[in-house]
Amino acid sequence: MPDRTDDDDASSSAPDFPPPPMDQQERMVEAILFASAQPVSVRDLSARLPAGCDPAEALAALRRRYADRGVTVERLGDGYAFRTAPDLSFLMQTETIEQRRLSRAAVETLAIIAYHQPVTRAEIEEIRGVAVSRGTLDQLIEMEWVRMGRRRMTPGRPATFVVTEVFLDHFGLESARDLPGLSELRAAGLLESRPPAEGMAVPVVPDDEDQEGDAEGPAEDLFEDE
Incomplete structure (x- = not known):
């Protein structure tokens, strides 16, 4: 048999067909984002597009094309999705708005996770200075604003908590890293002027109305030992 050459290896690894033109790749990315209920990452786009496509370049072109339209292509965490242009959001309001009020404990816990992630339950309790009840974390997880992250490689391998893309999407x-700083929250009137308790190093939105049954009791195990 004749020896294989480098040219043979190169030809065998090349795609059978050339990639579609960039305008066609842009249309493909547009179709995927439009049909997806969740933000789509560049990696997911690459897996779904034909071989040889450049999803990052197609995505950049699509974002430029929609920059001044009624909908825009927004980056949400590691993914991208179509969203209403911010200046037109008032058109999406309805007469009936269902509000779900978070307890002070939930707001403080959410703020700590957002500003200190990934953070363990013990670290949340250390910062707040009070035990975190099972219901507080369950509520945030049920709302899909918080999820479990990687376990720490420390004794007991405690679980960590991080905010989700749903949280990022909700707050735009x-x-x-785009969370407001202390000075911005104070300027907006969302942070109490009194100094925070010792160890409390995150901005907290005050909840003036105490809710019955929200008292934090002894810490309960949120997850069974593995």
Whole structure:
């Protein structure tokens, strides 16, 4: 048999067909984002597009094309999705708005997770200075604003908590790095002027109305030992 050459290896690894033109790739990305109920990452786009496509370039072109339209392509965490243009959000309001009020404990816990993620339950309790009840974390997880992260490689391998893309999407954030700082929250009147308790190093939105049954009791195990 004749020896294989480098040219043979190169030809065998090349795609059978050339990638579609960039305008066609852009249309494909547009179709995927439009049909998806969740933000789609560049990696997911690459897996779904034909071989040889450049989803990042197609996505960048699509974002430019929709920059001044009624809907835009927004980055949400690691994914991208169509969203209403921010200046037109008032058109989406309805007469009936269902509000779900978070308890002070839930607001403080959510703020700690957002600003200190990934953070363990013990670290949340250390910062707040009080035990975190099972119901508080369950509520945030049920709302899909918080999820479990990787376990710490420390004795007991405690679970960590991080905010989700649903949380980022709700507040119009590209990543947790876009969260407002202390000065911004004070300027908006969302942070108490009194100094925080010792160890409390995150901004907290005050809840002036105490809710019955919200008292934090002894810590309960949120997850069974593995």
